[in-house]
Amino acid sequence: MVRRVSVLAADGRAVELRIRSRRKVAVRADQLPDPPPRMHLMCNGAKIELRLAWDRPVHGFYVYYVLAEDYCALSNALEKARRAAPCVLYV
Numbered sequence: 001m002v003r004r005v006s007v008l009a010a011d012g013r014a015v016e017l018r019i020r021s022r023r024k025v026a027v028r029a030d031q032l033p034d035p036p037p038r039m040h041l042m043c044n045g046a047k048i049e050l051r052l053a054w055d056r057p058v059h060g061f062y063v064y065y066v067l068a069e070d071y072c073a074l075s076n077a078l079e080k081a082r083r084a085a086p087c088v089l090y091v
Contacts, residue, residue, distance in 0.1 A: 005078055007041065007087040015089055017041075018061070019078070023071045025050055026061035035062045036091050043077030043087035 050064035
């Protein structure tokens with residue numbers, strides 16, 4: 001199952017994340033032309049680290065890996081973010 005979530009980048013533009021149940025987050029390559037090895041997603045005070053899994057796009061997406069301890073926080077933060085402020089992606 002893929003869950004699509006719209007977040008804000010630190011520069012104010014909208015970025016769509018595709019979250020998979022296997023602790024992977026995908027970002028379209030055209031939204032992230034120069035992918036950093038690590039990014040942070042801030043949601044309602046929770047800081048979730050995303051680590052680049054492959055240095056090349058896979059089917060037009062860069063895939064990031066979420067640590068096991070952060071994945072639960074990511075799920076909880078995204079549920080709260082629907083009702084509160086949007087999440088912000090720091091590159």
